[in-house]
Amino acid sequence: MTDIKIEMKNIGKVFETDDVETHALKDVDIVIRAGEYVSISGPSGCGKSTLLSLLGLLDESTSGSYVIEGHDVSHLSLDEAAHIRNEKIGFVFQSFNLIDEISVFDNVALPLQYKKEIPTDEFIKERVEACLKMVEMSHRADHKPNQLSGGQQQRIAIARALVADPAILLVDEPTGNLDSQSGDTVMAVLAELNKNGTTICMVTHDARYADMAKIQLKLLDGQIVNDEALKVAV
Amino acid sequence: MRILIRQHKQAWASLKKKPGFVLTVLMTMGITLGALLCAITLNYLLLVEPLPYPDQDRLFVAEHGVTGAKKETKGLAFTYPGLVHLYKSKAAFEQAAIMSYGEDVIVSHNSQPLVNTAYITPELHQILASPLALGRMFEASEAMDTHNPVAMLSYNTWQQEFNGNVDILEQKINIRGVSYRIVGVLAEHFIEPELEEIGRETQVWLPFDFNSAGEGQRQSFGNISGNLKFIGLLNKEVSQSQAVQLLTPLVNDRWQEGVAEISFFKGWSIDMRVRPVKEVMLGQSESIAIMLLAGVVGLVLIACANISNLFMARTAEKQRQMAIQAAIGATKKHLFKAMLAETSILMFMSIILALVIAKSGFYIMQQYLGAVLPRVNELSLNPITFGCAVLVTVVFALFFAKLSTRMINYRALNTTLQSSGKGSGLQVSKKTRQVLIASQVALATVLVFANFSLLKDAVKTINAPLGFTTTNISTLRLNFSSTDSPSQEESIPIMAGIMEKLEALPQVESLSQSGSPLDGFYLRALTNVANNERYTPFLKGADQRYFNMIEQPLLQGDNFTRVDRQDGNNVMIVNQAFAKQLKADGDVLGLQLSMGGPDPHKIIGIVKDIAIPGETAIEDDGSAEYTGVPRAYVASRLGAQTFMLKLKSGQSVSREQLGKLLAEVDSRYAVFSFNSADDILTQRLFSEITTAVTTAVLAGLVFLLAGIGLYGILSYGTQLRRFELGARMAIGATKQHLVTMIINDNAKSVLVGFIGSVVLFALAYIGLSEYIQPFLTWQVLPMIVATLILITLVTLFACYWPLRKYINKPAIFSLRGSD
Numbered sequence A: 001m002t003d004i005k006i007e008m009k010n011i012g013k014v015f016e017t018d019d020v021e022t023h024a025l026k027d028v029d030i031v032i033r034a035g036e037y038v039s040i041s042g043p044s045g046c047g048k049s050t051l052l053s054l055l056g057l058l059d060e061s062t063s064g065s066y067v068i069e070g071h072d073v074s075h076l077s078l079d080e081a082a083h084i085r086n087e088k089i090g091f092v093f094q095s096f097n098l099i100d101e102i103s104v105f106d107n108v109a110l111p112l113q114y115k116k117e118i119p120t121d122e123f124i125k126e127r128v129e130a131c132l133k134m135v136e137m138s139h140r141a142d143h144k145p146n147q148l149s150g151g152q153q154q155r156i157a158i159a160r161a162l163v164a165d166p167a168i169l170l171v172d173e174p175t176g177n178l179d180s181q182s183g184d185t186v187m188a189v190l191a192e193l194n195k196n197g198t199t200i201c202m203v204t205h206d207a208r209y210a211d212m213a214k215i216q217l218k219l220l221d222g223q224i225v226n227d228e229a230l231k232v233a234v
Numbered sequence B: 001m002r003i004l005i006r007q008h009k010q011a012w013a014s015l016k017k018k019p020g021f022v023l024t025v026l027m028t029m030g031i032t033l034g035a036l037l038c039a040i041t042l043n044y045l046l047l048v049e050p051l052p053y054p055d056q057d058r059l060f061v062a063e064h065g066v067t068g069a070k071k072e073t074k075g076l077a078f079t080y081p082g083l084v085h086l087y088k089s090k091a092a093f094e095q096a097a098i099m100s101y102g103e104d105v106i107v108s109h110n111s112q113p114l115v116n117t118a119y120i121t122p123e124l125h126q127i128l129a130s131p132l133a134l135g136r137m138f139e140a141s142e143a144m145d146t147h148n149p150v151a152m153l154s155y156n157t158w159q160q161e162f163n164g165n166v167d168i169l170e171q172k173i174n175i176r177g178v179s180y181r182i183v184g185v186l187a188e189h190f191i192e193p194e195l196e197e198i199g200r201e202t203q204v205w206l207p208f209d210f211n212s213a214g215e216g217q218r219q220s221f222g223n224i225s226g227n228l229k230f231i232g233l234l235n236k237e238v239s240q241s242q243a244v245q246l247l248t249p250l251v252n253d254r255w256q257e258g259v260a261e262i263s264f265f266k267g268w269s270i271d272m273r274v275r276p277v278k279e280v281m282l283g284q285s286e287s288i289a290i291m292l293l294a295g296v297v298g299l300v301l302i303a304c305a306n307i308s309n310l311f312m313a314r315t316a317e318k319q320r321q322m323a324i325q326a327a328i329g330a331t332k333k334h335l336f337k338a339m340l341a342e343t344s345i346l347m348f349m350s351i352i353l354a355l356v357i358a359k360s361g362f363y364i365m366q367q368y369l370g371a372v373l374p375r376v377n378e379l380s381l382n383p384i385t386f387g388c389a390v391l392v393t394v395v396f397a398l399f400f401a402k403l404s405t406r407m408i409n410y411r412a413l414n415t416t417l418q419s420s421g422k423g424s425g426l427q428v429s430k431k432t433r434q435v436l437i438a439s440q441v442a443l444a445t446v447l448v449f450a451n452f453s454l455l456k457d458a459v460k461t462i463n464a465p466l467g468f469t470t471t472n473i474s475t476l477r478l479n480f481s482s483t484d485s486p487s488q489e490e491s492i493p494i495m496a497g498i499m500e501k502l503e504a505l506p507q508v509e510s511l512s513q514s515g516s517p518l519d520g521f522y523l524r525a526l527t528n529v530a531n532n533e534r535y536t537p538f539l540k541g542a543d544q545r546y547f548n549m550i551e552q553p554l555l556q557g558d559n560f561t562r563v564d565r566q567d568g569n570n571v572m573i574v575n576q577a578f579a580k581q582l583k584a585d586g587d588v589l590g591l592q593l594s595m596g597g598p599d600p601h602k603i604i605g606i607v608k609d610i611a612i613p614g615e616t617a618i619e620d621d622g623s624a625e626y627t628g629v630p631r632a633y634v635a636s637r638l639g640a641q642t643f644m645l646k647l648k649s650g651q652s653v654s655r656e657q658l659g660k661l662l663a664e665v666d667s668r669y670a671v672f673s674f675n676s677a678d679d680i681l682t683q684r685l686f687s688e689i690t691t692a693v694t695t696a697v698l699a700g701l702v703f704l705l706a707g708i709g710l711y712g713i714l715s716y717g718t719q720l721r722r723f724e725l726g727a728r729m730a731i732g733a734t735k736q737h738l739v740t741m742i743i744n745d746n747a748k749s750v751l752v753g754f755i756g757s758v759v760l761f762a763l764a765y766i767g768l769s770e771y772i773q774p775f776l777t778w779q780v781l782p783m784i785v786a787t788l789i790l791i792t793l794v795t796l797f798a799c800y801w802p803l804r805k806y807i808n809k810p811a812i813f814s815l816r817g818s819d
């Protein structure tokens, strides 16, 4: 049991705008174990990003329960959610979301600054350098993000997501803003990370990249249509 | 044209989505531009606009300058015979009028009102070409020495005291025992030249012959009086300085003859002053008006800085939209025009609000500043105001549009689109933002501090200890409604009778037969018998109960007694300041001072100094160093017709009640005035109260503007960092992390702003050290601290408030593009 990283049960999400209710997710069950590489795909508007933001505690579900590494995180205050995100979750966004005003090194170090107990400078330096090395960006540590190409920026974003040693890496269309060549490099980095033990959950449109994942979930109208996760478990 | 309309429609639609932005611009620009239009109109009226009289450029006032033996100016006021002599000489002026201002009771009227009067020669209204509502102005048959009792009313008096009765002409009014036939009513739009006092309106005009000067004053060259005036149209070929040269010997020679017998005036002379009526009316108001304009321009500048910030932030916000427009072919000019459509709509709305505010400003000035600023009744929205309004609208609309579009790097617009990375959008650079915050803080600090200081000074004057009490004390002055005033002997029993009745009133606690210190002292020349030194202290008559009643302590010697007054003893009580002037050690009991008569006055007591607000000390020839206002008191006579009533607390007496009481004793007496000392005090403190209120309002406004400005920058700054905030939240930043981060980021700019304000102060100190130096004491420290705390609080609020909507929602809200 201890190797279950993430367990979602009966998760639902309803958006209420003015008078329309959108059921973005309905009764979604997901289990992700240590070292797995999960991809979520499906047509536009099916609820992929919504699911990922619930997985990442960026938003609250309307119903259902959610457990990360044995901690129930279904009902958390904003600050508690922030702490869990900091400790257990690494994020990679489609649009990088790096901070232009600080250096690549500082961007990567940022999650460590938000830890409850801020680590020593030596530890930070070691850790950041290690992560930059994993994404092969050590030589650009002193640059500003806007001096880098899109693919390079995305690799920095991955390094940032890894730096706090999260339980899981959540990735939302990592190649959406990239040309195919840079996209391939980024995907290669992710594959490499997974091989070395990182648990990854990735949303993607691209069937080619979805195939790289061991477990492929398909979403349709807010529901998971094939349940390969269970199959593998059996 | 169609394109123009469409552009404005689009601009309107896009503005409607930002009500907060529109409201901020509207309020900020509307209020400050309203104040600006007000100040400009006032300045134009006072400094540029000619007086509403024909030949106003030849309209001059002649004044008697009384010069002492050391060539120092003793005063600017005529002697009665001097004025008449000048008038009769007909020198230098084509046409001239003389007048004497007064206050009188219309005894014949039911309510016996006290009115402002002016005793004039007929030329006055001819020179002014005064418009009339009814009847005629005075004519030759009512000139000097004709003793023809006629009267003219002001429009307001006609309306208020006589209910606008159309049959007013030929009716009679009785003033001081003379029955005057009303021959004319001035028109509503007649504007009186305010020669004596700003805001004083003459209610009843009477012929010069009937003025209140007694027979003695009419003959005396030694008696100067401030309410005598000379106004005239200068001869076309005579210049101002020529007139002075012409008139001075004419007046001075006659005066020297008149005072040859009086040794006090030895070495003194008269030099005439001839000044344009406009200058006389303007007095000190020019600097007030200019200061007001300067202050308002300061406000407009802050407002302008604020709004610039907002527009720049808005451009940053619209960056993407403009990039798309550029991509489909909009040129730089197109973008400018679109921006201009928006700024012109905003400025148009602001100026409408500004005009409304200016109009209310005029009303407020007319209601409350009539006694401080001349000509405020002429204030109205005129072509100058509208001209300025149009100019301001156009200039600001162009300025803001230009400023906004200048920010756009047109060539970079396309790259904005290509690199759709949300974090790397073009934004107001961090530097610009920091400079804006710093300048805002610096300006606000300086202005808030300056306002605080002014406010504190005004409040200090208002709360300054008087040295005497005014509680429940009122002054009653009598009016004698007959031509020849009663002699001392005659009035003593009448006054005794009146006092008996007054004391018998159940409301009255005590009574004194002398006026309150607030009713004024008069300057009197005194000579120290021992060494022939001359002094001019302020003098007042007081009875044995005066000092007790107002609680002014007697420090040394004795009070007056009833016997002193009965026997007409020449005794005097002086205050500490005068005692010090007379003798350095202040031990002056027994000292003898002469008023010119055979028997000098002996000093029997010394009282503590008092401070009368609004009274500026006259430096005594600059010789003795100034300590306080020197005052001397003589025993009031038993026939004196001014009383102080101390009423029991919570009690009151009406003017009518007192009028009845007087009539019972002697029907020739009526109430001239009955005022509470507290009311007089409030009146005296009027300018301080006005200053306090104005600065408090201004401080509030500055603070509000500074707040809006800081909020504007910080809020847009935060908005632009939305995705960054989202990213930070996604990787685990808590609320506290983010609030601390924003405050830290802004703290540097605020600190720079504080330092900037210190630099501004240092510059002001170098430039204006003589004004600021006396001001720089440790007392400013708490004000500096208060200012810093206030500004810091505003900054903290402006940091937190815009942030709250991001940090109190799930992180996804900040990360998502739409609201």
Ligand SMILES: Nc1ncnc2c1ncn2[C@@H]1O[C@H](COP(=O)(O)OP(=O)(O)OP(=O)(O)O)[C@@H](O)[C@H]1O
Binding pocket: A015, A016, A017, A022, A023, A024, A043, A044, A045, A046, A047, A048, A049, A050, A051
């Ligand atoms: N904040 C919101 N308010 C209302 N409805 C929303 C909101 N966010 C998402 N939705 C709706 O929820 C549904 C799922 O949206 P989601 O963004 O998860 O789709 P997606 O699968 O990520 O699509 P895409 O592949 O286009 O990114 C959609 O119908 C969308 O309109």
Ligand SMILES: [Mg+2]
Binding pocket: A048, A049, A050
């Ligand atoms: Mg999506």
